[in-house]
Amino acid sequence: MKKKSGMMAFSVLALSLLPMSTGATAATIPGLMKQFPGLSAETAELTVTIPSFTMALLIVISSFLVKRFGTKKMVLGGTALTAVGAIISMMAPNVATLLFARALLGAGIGMFNTLCISLIDLLYSGPTRERLLGFQNTFQGLGAAGGALIVGIILSVANWHMAFAFYLIAVVLLVLYALFVPEVRYDHVDAQHDGGPTKLTTAAKSQFAYYWVVLFIVMVFYMTVNVKIPSYILENHFGSLSVGSSAVVIMSVGTMIGGMIYGNVYHLFKRYTLFLAVLIEAVSVFAISAANSAIGCVAGAFGVGFAFGLFIPFIFSKGLSFVPKRMGNDATTVLMLATNGANFLCPYVSKLINIGGTDHSLFMISGVIATVIAVIELIKLMTHNHLRTASENA
Numbered sequence: 001m002k003k004k005s006g007m008m009a010f011s012v013l014a015l016s017l018l019p020m021s022t023g024a025t026a027a028t029i030p031g032l033m034k035q036f037p038g039l040s041a042e043t044a045e046l047t048v049t050i051p052s053f054t055m056a057l058l059i060v061i062s063s064f065l066v067k068r069f070g071t072k073k074m075v076l077g078g079t080a081l082t083a084v085g086a087i088i089s090m091m092a093p094n095v096a097t098l099l100f101a102r103a104l105l106g107a108g109i110g111m112f113n114t115l116c117i118s119l120i121d122l123l124y125s126g127p128t129r130e131r132l133l134g135f136q137n138t139f140q141g142l143g144a145a146g147g148a149l150i151v152g153i154i155l156s157v158a159n160w161h162m163a164f165a166f167y168l169i170a171v172v173l174l175v176l177y178a179l180f181v182p183e184v185r186y187d188h189v190d191a192q193h194d195g196g197p198t199k200l201t202t203a204a205k206s207q208f209a210y211y212w213v214v215l216f217i218v219m220v221f222y223m224t225v226n227v228k229i230p231s232y233i234l235e236n237h238f239g240s241l242s243v244g245s246s247a248v249v250i251m252s253v254g255t256m257i258g259g260m261i262y263g264n265v266y267h268l269f270k271r272y273t274l275f276l277a278v279l280i281e282a283v284s285v286f287a288i289s290a291a292n293s294a295i296g297c298v299a300g301a302f303g304v305g306f307a308f309g310l311f312i313p314f315i316f317s318k319g320l321s322f323v324p325k326r327m328g329n330d331a332t333t334v335l336m337l338a339t340n341g342a343n344f345l346c347p348y349v350s351k352l353i354n355i356g357g358t359d360h361s362l363f364m365i366s367g368v369i370a371t372v373i374a375v376i377e378l379i380k381l382m383t384h385n386h387l388r389t390a391s392e393n394a
Contacts, residue, residue: 009132011176012123015075016116016136017143017169018082018109022051024147024166031160036095047098051106056340058110063333071115072183078111079174086167105167116140118332121320122184127263133313134262141256141309145249186326204322208331211319212338214373218278218311219342220349221285221366225304226251227346229288229297232359238294247298251305258309265310266317271384273314275377281307282370289363 029044066074085105092098120132151163229251230244266273284303291297316335323331342349353369354362 007180011180012119013139016139019113020140020144021147024151028160028163050102054103054106055110058107059113062111063330070185075112075177078108079170081108082170086164089164090161114332118329121328130266131263134259137312138256138259141252145252208322211315215315216338216342219339220346222308223346224350228359243294247301250298251301254302254305255309258306262313277307277311278374282367285363286367
């Protein structure tokens, strides 16, 4: 039974290998443009980014479909569609077919993306739930970094078509899920079995909205560092572009480590985990702005990634704790809209807040805003403690 339970947890976690890997095939662009000389750079880049669009679209639609078809059919259908998209991509005779296949692949991932988190919330509780939410973030980082590495290896020995073979891992995920994960239907869930909320109150909505806003803001800062740090290192003559790319990889490593130890960190700090994570992010962004070498930038990038590995599982955990279990997938969808929205709007938000107009000033301002969020979170925690103490003494 323990072995089966372990395989069930692994099968659910393994789904998270794919959502962050859609950009792993960026290295195929040069080969694609070489085979099709008249192809514009924008269209070539679209083959990398179009899965993100269809994935976001299906994330919203899937919240309705899962109530009709159940979680198992959504995961099996999504992984199957992802595999079909991968196979068509590998055989695509032209760019139009490749774009269609990549859109199909993104739609397949979008079908089960929210379930990567909401299934953990539904199937587990207590310390196990917190630990698995942290591991879910680690698996996402592993999928992104591992995907890029595997694609690079494939391209070193084969043509760009074969790079899409990486996504055939969806077949393995389909088999694992079919064998080890039972059907779960949100419309049949009774939240009272674990003491969870049975209805969505006004106070719960306010709390959920607070975490949604915090998630959006800190996600913008994470993406800002992810996008800006390679050019920041290059422009300040701290190192070559490869050094800047290495900083992004180190940031992903920080995310994976943060996710791996999230359960232990939450056990120690409980409600103060978010304050700790945002504070680490603020200090790390300040470190990047104050750095006078690549080492300082890389250390700051690691800190930003590590903080990301802590605050993502915490916010999803807290956000889902305010809603009835039967609404867990809907709540996950809304939270994911914050992360996807932050990814899309990051360049515009960065431009809006960057009063100084340089990457240095952008990192400084990001650090200031993150510090403000950390202070707000600390005041919120202290107020809660004061009210609870007053209530107990009354």
